[in-house]
Amino acid sequence: MQSALYVGLSAQVALEKRMQTIANNVANINTAGFRTDVVKFETVLSSAGASPVAFSTPGDNIISRETGNVTETGNPLDVAVIGQSWLAFAGPSGTAYTRDGRMQIAANGDLQTLTGFPIVDSGGAQIVLDPNGGPILIARNGAITQDRNEVGTLGLFNIPADANLQRYGTSGVIPDRPATAISDFARDGFRQNYVEGSGANPMAELTRLMSASRAFDGTNSMMEATESSMQNAIRTLGDPSK
Secondary structure (H helix, E strand, C coil): CHHHHHHHHHHHHHHHHHHHHHHHHHHCCCCCCCCCEEEECCEEEECCCCCCEEEECCCEEEECCCCCCEEECCCCCEEEEECCCEEEEEECCEEEEECCCEEEECCCCEEEECCCCEEECCCCCECECCCCCCCEEECCCCEEEECCEEEEECCEEECCCCCCEEEECCCEEEECCCCEECCCCCCCEEEECEEECCCCCHHHHHHHHHHHHHHHHHHHHHHHHHHHHHHHHHHHHCCCCC
16 A cells, blocks of 8 residues: 555656646747646656556656747747748857747847847858848748848858757757757748747647646545555554564
């Protein structure tokens, strides 16, 4: 019976983490380019006792690659990324990648994210525009023109499918494997005047939250019943330690 309590406790720890992860996804439903977190659980088999017992691990958070819906904004400094590729910016600790294509031009002409990080091209160089250079046009391949002159190119990158992603800010990620610049824009590219929304689906996340909450309550009831059975057995049979 004691193992049942430990198994139940491990399940509650895992379910609590799952609920926290879902709550964070729900909190970022309106965050542009946000990628949801999913929890990967594993089972640990213990053979310390007479019979093997399976415990649930707390779980590891994994950043999903699922894309969000694209909406038109009419802002020429907004771009939605087409396909599974990523826009890049220079962060304090190196290059980071994002699907949030909302940009701004600093007073000195630097093209930046809304949080002030420089947008970079395929070679990692910062992009500088003329704040007074006229309307900005951004092609599918990321080429930026002002007054019919090409003044820079947005970098578009592919992150390996098996790379682990570390979250940077709300919409940025840093992979543990190098990203590669894309040169074929048949499937990937940019769409000016549009922005990608959050990858979190409100109804799906709320459904997962309710399911995890019910599972937590069920585990708690099972642990209470197990503890009650142990107490009854002790009262009936006496304390075996005496």
